Amino acid sequence: QVQLVESGGGSVQAGGSLRLSCATFGYTSSMNCMGWFRQAPGKEREGVATIDNDGRTTYKDSVKGRFTISRDNTKNTLYLQMNSLKPEDSAMYYCAGDYRFSWNPIWCADRRSRGDLDYWGQGTQVTVSS
Numbered sequence: 001q002v003q004l005v006e007s008g009g010g011s012v013q014a015g016g017s018l019r020l021s022c023a024t025f026g027y028t029s030s031m032n033c034m035g036w037f038r039q040a041p042g043k044e045r046e047g048v049a050t051i052d053n054d055g056r057t058t059y060k061d062s063v064k065g066r067f068t069i070s071r072d073n074t075k076n077t078l079y080l081q082m083n084s085l086k087p088e089d090s091a092m093y094y095c096a097g098d099y100r101f102s103w104n105p106i107w108c109a110d111r112r113s114r115g116d117l118d119y120w121g122q123g124t125q126v127t128v129s130s
Contacts, residue, residue, distance in 0.1 A: 009124030
């Protein structure tokens with residue numbers, strides 16, 4: 001059984017940084033597409049960033065230049081480096097992944113808006129105070 005476990009959330013002041021991690025357990029192969037999503041109270045879940053197995057990334061416009069998604073396939077771990085954090089970044093952050101393969105080079109990028117990845121973690125809370 002595949003499990004995704006996030007860590008690294010916490011409370012920071014505006015302008016601060018956090019690094020989220022997401023470890024994959026239960027299957028040794030790397031997921032073809034992985035991403036970070038977030039949901040604030042009373043708001044819909046939104047895609048923050050995705051990365052495919054070729055390293056292609058996509059970001060939500062409001063986090064471009066501040067967040068960096070990366071992965072270490074040798075450790076089956078996904079990361080999200082978040083810098084210059086703002087109060088509006090406060091949310092529960094979820095990692096997600098999918099083993100499905102597509103020849104379409106933007107298939108993983110499309111998952112950021114669709115949010116239809118197969119596996120999800122339980123989330124880690126990020127709170128940014130002004």
